[in-house]
Amino acid sequence: xxxxxxxxxxxxxxxxxxxxxxxxxxxxxxxxxxxxxxxxxxxxxxxxxxxxxxxxxxxxxxxxxxxxxxxxxxxxxxxxxxxxxxxxxxxxxxxxxxxxxxxxxxxxxxxxxxxxxxxxxxxxxxxxxxxxxxxxxxxxxxxxxxxxxxxxxxxxx
Amino acid sequence: xxxxxxxxxxxxxxxxxxxxxxxxxxxxxxxxxxxxxxxxxxxxxxxxxxxxxxxxxxxxxxxxxxxxxxxxxxxxxxxxxxxxxxxxxxxxxxxxxxxxxxxxxxxxxxxxxxxxxxxxxxxxxxxxxxxxxxx
Numbered sequence: 001x002x003x004x005x006x007x008x009x010x011x012x013x014x015x016x017x018x019x020x021x022x023x024x025x026x027x028x029x030x031x032x033x034x035x036x037x038x039x040x041x042x043x044x045x046x047x048x049x050x051x052x053x054x055x056x057x058x059x060x061x062x063x064x065x066x067x068x069x070x071x072x073x074x075x076x077x078x079x080x081x082x083x084x085x086x087x088x089x090x091x092x093x094x095x096x097x098x099x100x101x102x103x104x105x106x107x108x109x110x111x112x113x114x115x116x117x118x119x120x121x122x123x124x125x126x127x128x129x130x131x132x133x134x135x136x137x138x139x140x141x142x143x144x145x146x147x148x149x150x151x152x153x154x155x156x157x
Numbered sequence: 158x159x160x161x162x163x164x165x166x167x168x169x170x171x172x173x174x175x176x177x178x179x180x181x182x183x184x185x186x187x188x189x190x191x192x193x194x195x196x197x198x199x200x201x202x203x204x205x206x207x208x209x210x211x212x213x214x215x216x217x218x219x220x221x222x223x224x225x226x227x228x229x230x231x232x233x234x235x236x237x238x239x240x241x242x243x244x245x246x247x248x249x250x251x252x253x254x255x256x257x258x259x260x261x262x263x264x265x266x267x268x269x270x271x272x273x274x275x276x277x278x279x280x281x282x283x284x285x286x287x288x289x290x291x292x
Contacts, residue, residue, distance in 0.1 A: 022247045085216070111220035112227075118245035120203045121217060 021137040022118060028052075028132050029116040033106025036088055041080065041106035043113060048128035048135075049157035051079045051150065053102075054114055056086045057094035059122045061141035068142040069101035077154045081105040084114055084122050127153050181223035184230065193226050196235060200225075200242060201252050209252055 030044035046052065051072055055062040073079050081102035083091055088107065095102075108114055117126065120139060127136035127150050136153050138146055184190040197211035202218040210218040221242070228238050242250050 020247055022244060110223060111216065112224060114217075115220055115224050115245065 021134075023134050024137060025133055025135065028128065028134065029113075031113050031116050033082065033108055033113055036083065036091065036105040036107060039104075041104050043080075043082070043106065043116075044132070046080055046128055047132050048130050049077055049154040050128045051077060051154070052082065052117075052126045052128060053079055054082045054084050054108075054117070054119055054122050054124040056084045056122050057091045058086070059084075062123045063098065065123055065125075065142040066098055066101070068144065068147045070099060071147055072150060072154070073101040073103075075151060075154070077151075078103040082108050082113055082117075084108050085111060125150070130157055181219050181226060184226055189229050190226075192235065193222070193229050196225050196229075196238060197222055199239070199252060200250055203246060203250065 028044045028046060030042075032040050032042040032044075035041045043052070051069070053069055069079050079101045081104070083105055086107065086109075091105075106113065114121075114124075117124075123141055124139045125137070125142060125146075126134050129135045135157075136150060138150075142150070184193060194211065198209050200210045200221060202208045202210050202213035202215055202221075204215050204217050205213050208218075210221045224241075225238055228241065233241075239251075243255075248254055
């Protein structure tokens with residue numbers, strides 16, 4: 001009985017910690033970021049099928065997933081970037097060098113947009129439905145397998 | 158003239174960097190800051206585990222401290238701030254799991270285990286006594 005209780009506790013808390021993203025199937029938070037182009041990016045007004053990607057030019061895994069985002073963009077789905085604690089001139093130079101998959105980029109110097117999205121760091125990605133709800137979330141660098149999952153959801157929208 | 162220009166440039170760079178990376182600074186109102194410090198001890202640093210955001214040097218912990226101070230400054234209650242973070246990070250964000258739903262088990266489990274242990278010990282002793290009386 002003790003073992004069963006411990007197992008139940010472990011399963012419950014483990015699921016809470018690792019797999020459960022509380023904002024899944026909820027509307028995007030009503031936050032507006034200053035865009036790298038000088039225009040505002042209202043995150044809460046983004047409508048899918050689209051992807052939001054939290055990244056930074058200084059983040060090595062972000063460069064690893066960069067081709068995946070370009071693949072999503074080349075499939076006709078807009079990718080919106082949230083540049084986390086980034087320096088605009090260095091970010092522009094990085095995008096000029098590696099190409100930009102982003103339709104728009106909002107700046108998040110204080111990391112408050114990331115917190116509003118329940119993020120724990122860069123890189124992190126979300127798939128957004130036509131209604132503006134979060135239908136997929138992934139923390140970490142996107143792999144080709146993740147890209148397939150995301151593209152499948154985006155095409156179903 | 159040239160040194161003044163360098164000074165001016167350094168000032169501008171300082172402004173730009175402070176603009177780019179805001180810091181979490183203590184609230185000027187001591188009572189509000191005390192509330193903020195108490196709240197910091199309730200929340201787990203999600204990237205460093207085992208540490209509260211009060212103790213952590215992680216960037217994300219600093220951002221959370223700033224968020225809490227901003228919300229206190231904006232007039233939010235402690236309960237509203239807890240709800241904001243719980244909505245985004247789940248109950249795992251709390252250092253002490255809230256006493257609700259399945260997490261009640263965490264609070265009653267130690268007592269339950271002690272009770273089971275006592276019952277087990279009693280049953281063994283009774284069996285032992287029975288066996289010695291039988292011989």
